[in-house]
Amino acid sequence: xxxxxxxxxxxxxxxxxxxxxxxxxxxxxxxxxxxxxxxxxxxxxxxxxxxxxxxxxxxxxxxxxxxxxxxxxxxxxxxxxxxxxxxxxxxxxxxxxxxxxxxxxxxxxxxxxxxxxxxxxxxxxxxxxxxxxxxxxxxxxxxxxxxxxxxxxxxxxxxxxxxxxxxxxxxxxxxxxxxxxxxxxxxxxxxxxxxxxxxxxxxxxxxxxxxxxxxxxxxxxxxxxxxxxxxxxxxxxxxxxxxxxxxxxxxxxxxxxxxxxxxxxxxxxxxxxxxxxxxxxxxxxxxxxxxxxxxxxxxxxxxxxxxxxxxxxx
Numbered sequence: 001x002x003x004x005x006x007x008x009x010x011x012x013x014x015x016x017x018x019x020x021x022x023x024x025x026x027x028x029x030x031x032x033x034x035x036x037x038x039x040x041x042x043x044x045x046x047x048x049x050x051x052x053x054x055x056x057x058x059x060x061x062x063x064x065x066x067x068x069x070x071x072x073x074x075x076x077x078x079x080x081x082x083x084x085x086x087x088x089x090x091x092x093x094x095x096x097x098x099x100x101x102x103x104x105x106x107x108x109x110x111x112x113x114x115x116x117x118x119x120x121x122x123x124x125x126x127x128x129x130x131x132x133x134x135x136x137x138x139x140x141x142x143x144x145x146x147x148x149x150x151x152x153x154x155x156x157x158x159x160x161x162x163x164x165x166x167x168x169x170x171x172x173x174x175x176x177x178x179x180x181x182x183x184x185x186x187x188x189x190x191x192x193x194x195x196x197x198x199x200x201x202x203x204x205x206x207x208x209x210x211x212x213x214x215x216x217x218x219x220x221x222x223x224x225x226x227x228x229x230x231x232x233x234x235x236x237x238x239x240x241x242x243x244x245x246x247x248x249x250x251x252x253x254x255x256x257x258x259x260x261x262x263x264x265x266x267x268x269x270x271x272x273x274x275x276x277x278x279x280x281x282x283x284x285x286x287x288x289x290x291x292x293x294x295x296x297x298x299x300x301x302x303x304x305x306x307x308x309x310x311x312x313x314x
Contacts, residue, residue: 047289052159098142
């Protein structure tokens with residue numbers, strides 16, 4: 001899940017994974033892994049980076065060929081390229097969750113000054129600026145989600161690995177499916193107390209440049225295939241000790257949220273779906289790279305279910 005993070009969330013991801021979540025097991029030497037089991041078709045697992053730049057906008061031939069030979073392509077959610085009626089309804093249902101129709105405004109909940117600053121940040125991102133038209137009706141957690149989607153200039157989801165794989169699946173007429181629906185995405189954000197959402201948004205405002213610098217470095221490590229350094233970089237949070245306004249109590253809270261909610265919980269939820277489809281279909285599974293590691297990660301979970309999961313060189 002290397003995507004869309006403010007410095008706060010990057011910091012806390014490192015803290016969580018350094019203390020309880022193991023970034024180093026299994027050792028990630030490739031983003032591409034072969035999944036095999038006697039009597040079943042071979043499948044593949046790829047750890048993705050959800051954004052990229054124009055220079056990353058072409059899918060490598062080996063990955064394109066794996067898509068072409070697959071019966072099924074599964075990503076975290078179905079990327080909305082040529083959405084069908086069901087997918088459109090799912091996205092619309094998620095969007096409906098994002099707004100408060102009771103008449104209470106976002107300014108009443110988080111303060112007018114924060115809403116003004118958030119509006120400025122969103123207007124700096126052309127693809128998010130439309131959200132500001134109804135920003136006063138937004139739920140605080142939805143405003144936080146939008147804030148976390150502000151990316152460095154030139155970095156877009158359309159250049160991310162998930163998007164490129166989805167394009168290839170459409171081009172090769174491969175069925176697409178997902179590990180979760182759009183209506184499920186807000187669940188872990190909706191659980192956040194208002195005070196924590198405000199804390200995160202304040203931190204995002206103060207450290208936007210630092211956040212983007214870190215995301216750019218992570219992107220560079222991923223696309224340079226320096227996976228060992230990428231995971232080490234995320235596990236090492238001591239370099240943030242110079243930040244004076246980041247209480248240790250806050251680190252403990254966000255640690256639990258990131259570790260248990262965004263990674264472990266979703267990993268465990270996804271496995272039953274994979275165990276259902278892998279025995280019968282040649283499947284390509286694409287998830288954020290952080291979902292590969294740790295005892296709860298997809299690689300070790302699949303191995304515990306009798307699968308051989310081994311890295312494949314590109």
